[in-house]
Amino acid sequence: MGCAHCGGDCQKCGGCNQTMELTEGEIELLETLGQYSFLPIARRVDDRTPVYLEEDTYTVEEYSLILQCLEKKALISMDFDRPLPGADMSRYQGYPVHGSVALTERGWAVLDLLEIQGIY
Numbered sequence: 001m002g003c004a005h006c007g008g009d010c011q012k013c014g015g016c017n018q019t020m021e022l023t024e025g026e027i028e029l030l031e032t033l034g035q036y037s038f039l040p041i042a043r044r045v046d047d048r049t050p051v052y053l054e055e056d057t058y059t060v061e062e063y064s065l066i067l068q069c070l071e072k073k074a075l076i077s078m079d080f081d082r083p084l085p086g087a088d089m090s091r092y093q094g095y096p097v098h099g100s101v102a103l104t105e106r107g108w109a110v111l112d113l114l115e116i117q118g119i120y
Contacts, residue, residue: 020073025058025066028112030075033103034111039080040087042095050078053091067101075107
């Protein structure tokens with residue numbers, strides 16, 4: 001069986017044994033989401049790959065992977081049916097599907113633990 005977070009592949013998500021590994025990029029994006037609550041994302045019509053262009057610490061491809069990993073770990077929720085009202089989407093002109101990303105309840109809990117442990 002397995003947990004609801006990974007559909008049975010608990011080796012990857014760590015949800016069942018309460019351990020989780022995060023990369024530096026994942027931690028940085030969690031911190032950013034902790035500051036802003038919601039961030040804009042986009043994608044192409046024919047591709048479900050998320051695009052995040054708000055920061056340039058990592059490449060577009062790396063941010064895409066970071067977002068996908070955080071979603072797989074159930075730390076964020078990406079919603080392409082809800083673009084962020086009032087967000088400047090000029091950077092995303094080549095990506096017609098606009099959406100938003102936010103921390104989940106689990107994401108907030110992990111962010112709190114990171115703060116308690118002094119990781120950021």
